Amino acid sequence: MQPDRTVKRPQPYVADHVDRGILRLLQTDARRPFSSMAAELGVSDQTVARRYQRLRDRAGVRVVALTEPNPTRHELWLLRIRSAANNVDSLMSNLAVRTDTAWISTVAGPQGVESTTMVFRERTETGFALVRELSAQHSVASVSAQLCMSVFFGGPDSLLTKDDGPLEAGHPTNLPKPRARNDHDPDGRLLQALSIDGRASLKQLSRASGLSEDTAQSRVHALAAEGAFYFDVDFDPTLLGYTSTFAIWATVAPAQLSHAGIALARHREVSFAAATTGNTNLYAVAHCVDDHAMYRYITGDLARLPGIQHVETAPHLRSIKRARRDLTS
Structure with a gap:
């Protein structure tokens, strides 16, 4: 009997209800703490953290900050x-x-x-x-x-x-006009770090921008409110x-x-x-x-x-x- 040499392709990863819940919550608040997601989804903090890491590793999920194109330019x-x-x-x-x-x-x-x-x-x-x-x-x-x-x-x-659910579209259409980004100033370095990982820790954002953790957090909120960028859940x-x-x-x-x-x-x-x-x-x-x-x-x-x-x-x-x-x- 000849051995089976058929190459078995890995099955694509399909999200279950917990994964979908995590993705939905990330779309409404990309930097929402795992503990807050866990409370809403009725699972443990560790489950949310483990599922999010699995979504990243096996399904290519990424939270990224995107600069909104300036419609005048x-x-x-x-x-x-x-x-x-x-x-x-x-x-x-x-x-x-x-x-x-x-x-x-x-x-x-x-x-x-x-x-x-x-x-x-x-x-x-x-x-x-x-x-x-x-x-x-x-x-x-x-x-x-x-x-x-x-x-x-x-x-x-x-x-x-x-x-x-009746949530807003992932791509905003009513943001204020964005400001120009300069990767050499602290705000620009924050945006650069967030464009790589929108859930980067405050310690990582502080290190990237040269700002204190509290200042980095306040600048992220301010830049988002100004319309300098928006978060996208990429998958x-x-x-x-x-x-x-x-x-x-x-x-x-x-x-x-x-x-x-x-x-x-x-x-x-x-x-x-x-x-x-x-x-x-x-x-x-x-x-x-x-x-x-x-x-x-x-x-x-x-x-x-x-x-x-x-x-x-x-x-x-x-x-x-x-x-x-x-x-x-």
Whole structure:
């Protein structure tokens, strides 16, 4: 009898009710003490600490501080890039290390594997340097760039709020205008430390900023209140049992675009929705438990959006970069 040489792939970690409770509480207060979470969830402090560490180690959960883009200085663009199959990994790696990119994925497009990425662009920039650079590469077949004119719902972690209660979306839309960040002053060093680990201890924040622990704590509260940053709970949607992720490009009658976008943002499957320029004017990312559920969503709630005329879908193949980014200016 021949030995079984089948390679068994590790099963993805799926959150249970305690894990989901921890994630939900982190979204409402990212630096909430474990003891406070434990009291609300009805478990011990040690259980919360152990579960959080397991979520970090096995599911890639990270609490990170993100600098809110200044709407007077930055534009959010969606790039759709088609390149030679043997160049996709290299291209994605180069895009991922840039500080102006976020939410980079490969998708199965109508002409093969494509990549989608969000780019934060300076309004004062002459032309679009990244598009020019990509277009000049021989291995890149085509690049399309769509300006996100209005974001109806943002942040991939907003999924949890729709599933587990009437909480606000994970990505704020009504923050005060953020101030410029300087990594050489104490506040800038605090933000840098929090962008790596939003739950860094006061001792770690004190060491990073050069401030006392009490001063570091008060500055974190003050900076958050000023809108200098917001906390994001960064994780893979498969943690919540969503194994099917699709990019959606839709065309909606202009008179109905706002109504359609607002309705789309309310769908529990949707983690990002925006009105865009281009051949299609509504873009979204949707997550379902499996492909059959995605089919029901596309032919059901999505098809019933007001003014919807055309829909193109592309399944996500791999996520290269999620919410973690560093926008310092």
